[in-house]
Amino acid sequence: MKTILITGASSGVGKATAIHFASNGWNVIATMICLEEGKDIRSIPNIHSYLLDVTSTESINAAKEKILQDFKTIDALINNAGIGYRSFVELSEDTNINSIVNVNWLGVVKMSRAFIPVFRQQNYGQIINISSIAGLVNLPLGSFYHSTKQAVESFSECMAYELLDFNISVCTVQFGNAATNFQSNVTKSATSGIPSYNTLMDKVTELLHKKTAKNVDLTPKITQKLLSIAENPNPNFRRYSIGFDANVMKMLRAVLGYRLFNCVIRRFVLK
Incomplete structure (x- = not known):
């Protein structure tokens, strides 16, 4: 039975992914910052919950020690933990900037750093980093979220070169707004x-909530694709885009270039 470690597994896409892998015969190491929040998946066969804060090297090392006592091998790591921050640069706050950088980017760095030695000693493994379509295109009020996801893209591609000799594959996965509680939990700058600013915040927030509500079938597509990726590791670095929104935005940016793409966003989002 193969084993996968998933961060941020107490809710949203992480939780759905944990359940999907477990139901398909995988051992799932479901990590989260609060075991109480993930209590409803702890009774599911093949799911094993561990306390882990991706922003803390000490927490990662403590969880890693327990995990390696319970599992001899780990086949794949999905770096899924992430948060949102929707703010104007002028109104941004250090605490929120630090939080999103620490979770969305440094969390991926620290988890990869911790488990590469495990994969290297096994001479196989897979790192699947959950990015976002925000890692490939730039949209209004995304200065901080998009920056962290683009950092994940660059980090992952660079890291993939380092790990070629050890049979460790690396990929990123992008998708749009899945119908989870993610958008509801996004931290936003205060009304000014x-x-x-106030008009733009209301417009963008409304648009994102509408897109989220429409994407009712996106989460199952994500979990199915993640399972397919994990079961068929590609030795070459790959970027996988899932869902209509992500694929359309990716194609538009590639075809139009940044100047025309910028004009389209100005016309249809900021009109």
């Missing part, structure tokens, strides 16, 4: 005395 600047009418233009």
Whole structure:
């Protein structure tokens, strides 16, 4: 039976992925920052929950020690933990900037760093980094979220070169707004005395919530694709895009280039 480690598995896409892998015969190491939040999956066969904070090297090392006592091998790691921050640069706050960088990017770095030695000693393994279509295109009010996801893309591609000799594959996965509670939990900058900012925040927030509500079939597509990727590791670095929104945005950016793409966003999002 193969084993996969998933971060941020207490809710959303991480939780759905854990359940999907477990139901397909995998051992799932479901890590989360609060075991109470993930209590409803702890009784599912093949799912094993561990406390792990991806922002803390000490927490990662402590969890790693327990995990390796329970599992002789780990076949794959899905770096899924992530948060959102929707803010104007002028109104951004250090605490929120630090949080999103620490979770979305440094969390991926620290988890990869911790488990590469495990994969290297096994002479096989797979690192699947959950990015976002935000890692490939740039949209209004995404300065911080998009930056962290583009950092994940660059980090993953560079890291893939290092691991070729050890039979460790690396890939990233992008998708749009899945119908989870992610958008509801996004931290936003406070309402300001600047009418233009307030209008744009309301417009973008409404648009994202509408897109999320429409994507009811996206989460199953994501979990199915992740299982397919894990069961068929590609030795070459790959970027996988899942869902209509992600594939359309990816294609538009590639075909139009950044200047025309920028004009399209200005016209249809900021009109």
